Amino acid sequence: xxxxxxxxxAGIFATPKWSSEQKQAIEIGREYFEDIxxxxxxxxxxALKHRDEVPDSKLFYWQRAKGLDVPDVPEPEWCWVxxxxxxxxxxxxxxxxxxxxxxxxxxxxxxx
Numbered sequence: 001x002x003x004x005x006x007x008x009x010a011g012i013f014a015t016p017k018w019s020s021e022q023k024q025a026i027e028i029g030r031e032y033f034e035d036i037x038x039x040x041x042x043x044x045x046x047a048l049k050h051r052d053e054v055p056d057s058k059l060f061y062w063q064r065a066k067g068l069d070v071p072d073v074p075e076p077e078w079c080w081v082x083x084x085x086x087x088x089x090x091x092x093x094x095x096x097x098x099x100x101x102x103x104x105x106x107x108x109x110x111x112x
Contacts, residue, residue, distance in 0.1 A: 018043075021048075021080070021100075022046040024103070025046060025080035025082050025098050026082055028096075029082040029098060030084070032105050032108070033084065033096065033108075036068065038087075038088075039086070039088055040086070040087055040094060041084055041090065042085050043083070043085075044083040044084060044085055044093055045081075046080060046082050046083075047081050048078060048079075048080055048100060049078070049079060049080075049081050050077065051075055051076060051077050051079070054079060054081065054107075075106065076097070076100060076102075076106050077100075077101075078099075079097045079099055079100055079106055080097070081097055081098075082096050084096075092111050093110065093111050094108060094110045095108060095109045
């Protein structure tokens with residue numbers, strides 16, 4: 001019984017508390033991946049980053065490589081970088097970059 005209580009308490013304290021902006025970015029990212037046929041798993045991280053912190057290789061690399069349409073969006077000055085664990089392959093991840101001003105997807109990358 002004590003073990004169950006400790007397990008439940010650990011889960012409460014380990015659950016990240018996202019801001020409303022982070023929750024919105026997570027939802028946009030999750031919908032984007034589902035729309036292109038990926039199955040995102042749990043959220044690993046959410047961070048607001050300046051354009052200078054985001055490598056060019058993360059801006060639509062996979063869309064171009066797979067022959068998918070690349071949205072005509074300007075490079076954002078600030079973007080949310082949301083990292084999901086792959087729903088197919090635990091231990092692998094996908095990242096989506098979301099323009100912090102417009103909510104438009106500005107790119108995505110994966111660990112492969």
